[in-house]
Amino acid sequence: MSKNLSRIRPTISDVAELAGVSIATVSRVLNDPTVVADVTVERVQDAIGALNYRPHAAARVLASRKTKTIGLMLHEISGSFFPPMLAGIETGAREHGYDLLIHATPIQDTKQHLPPALGEHNTAGLLIFTDSIADEEIGRLHNLGFPQVLLHRSAPEGLDIPCVTFENKAGARKLVDYLIEQRGYRRIAFLKGPEGNEDSFWRETGYRESLENHHLPVEPELIGFGGFHGEEAAHTIETWLKQGLDVEAIFAGDDESAAGVVTALHAAGLKIPEDIAVVGFDDVPLSRYLTPALTTVRAPIKTAGYEAARQLINLIEVGEAEPLILLPTHVIIRRSCGNTEEEEVVLGET
């Protein structure tokens, strides 16, 4: 089939012949028409239209040593976090004329090489949202001068690779501050995200800082595993309830976990927030649909994706990027924490 195709598809030579110019000229009108005489441009464009010519992308890449596609490596395509992030990246890429190549790494095999398709020859740069790529591989690419930007994770020791994420720590701290100061809770639990997840790490840090600032003890038994996953979180809550753990409020780590917590609590016949308050993080659409509506922290997930794409493209084209972009977050007060106002309240909105 490809044989036939290549016979049917016009090349730059066909266009040149029909327009009565050299292929160099056709190439110029493709890349920068201003350097070509207007009449010539017109003739060439007519020929392109008549033949329905489309330049061969791989040939352009090879000849120009430039490619207009960026790669995205991530570990998992799921959850409500993923769509806005990807939408942001895609928008950022498209605005600058770049295409997006996606590669999801199976979770099991951590620490691997770059798949050839995302390699330094196929892609102008790489967005990394996973830790299942070996530090050595990141280092190798970095030493090659291959542009990379990290999303929601930090660079391997000693490598100055730009990172984009949002204010997890401050957001979590303010959220817990609110629970303590405005709601009067003392025994507040925290559910961790997946092992090694840096968003989770900083949220936990914010949680701890808030407790410490208020001279409350950080109780190990109040820190459980939620995995940023509804069912995992529900499972932890079921266990806690069985054990008769005494908690006033649960900071579920993210909204997905919070949804699981809410379900588990309801299933046990407990009322939210009367019996136990629940709060999340991210403010994904889901959080509004929970009953009661979820108090959470609004995270600019889409903007982070967008910024990451922009930084990467800047790195590719100009050679520079912000070392660290930390986007602000805002606490969103809804009913699940004990608030009784009709409307949601945004704390710290400017």
Added chain:
Amino acid sequence: MSKNLSRIRPTISDVAELAGVSIATVSRVLNDPTVVADVTVERVQDAIGALNYRPHAAARVLASRKTKTIGLMLHEISGSFFPPMLAGIETGAREHGYDLLIHATPIQDTKQHLPPALGEHNTAGLLIFTDSIADEEIGRLHNLGFPQVLLHRSAPEGLDIPCVTFENKAGARKLVDYLIEQRGYRRIAFLKGPEGNEDSFWRETGYRESLENHHLPVEPELIGFGGFHGEEAAHTIETWLKQGLDVEAIFAGDDESAAGVVTALHAAGLKIPEDIAVVGFDDVPLSRYLTPALTTVRAPIKTAGYEAARQLINLIEVGEAEPLILLPTHVIIRRSCGNTEEEEVVLGET
């Protein structure tokens, strides 16, 4: 920078030189080592390792006239429908060694050309999940013999392009059958999805068929707009409530809409299912987290994506594919329709 890179990066010639063979031999061990003597393979692989050589993808594409990437065109990256679909596509592609290039079309500009990056030169085939690509463009590619597979939509008039979707009509019909036969509802509303959405069209058709089969009238006032979107659906419900519309049950078109319906109903102080029953379609994770848990139709979203990728790759490699794949769906009975069993029930599960 790219200048530096190209100087640093080893090419096939460097490997050939180091291994003391021709570039043809290096190419062979890259593509089919069995045709090369074992000792030679070893020497070449040592050289590849020593130089950290990676073949240049674009050069391979150009020389071989084959590319191992498929394109995906879609209109929007959002909602709980999207992640499983993409995950399925990505898995299907990766299993066969293909990469995935994603292009989201802005919603406003409908009926457009293919972006060059997804063009017939850059990609071995295309998965289309949008109707904002002009029929003529699909036709042009089809006539060129360019492999395409459609997801959740049918082909333009007269073109035999494979489609992958699931049983929307039968699923919707069985769901409404259940509401009528087992729950005794008579006045059942339906919320349409986005204009032109074929999933919505077939769901509505199933809804109508069920009513007709039970000799119930199809009341135009009971058919509203939900847009497969929580807020749109909530808005319709608010309007209905203001008008004092008399409804017993609402089939929200999809789960996202159902979530909006649930919120709107709760906000109005109505009880689900006592005052009004609500059901959805898709069985995305969200549906379990609603209160009460949502009765819905389980749709194999991920499998559909996976199958679409498989069909496309089959079309690319073997030249054939199923003209139509219609994956089965199953009604999932939970609490929101008036069911009182603790556990969810799957109807028609084999």
Added chain:
DNA sequence: CTGAAAGCGCTTACAG
């Protein structure tokens, strides 16, 4: 089992 050589479809100095 291996090499020399043509060719994939472009871009880009270099001349003019």
Added chain:
DNA sequence: CTGAAAGCGCTTACAG
């Protein structure tokens, strides 16, 4: 403003 020519890094008949 335009053309001739080299070259991007591979693959693949064709010989041997």
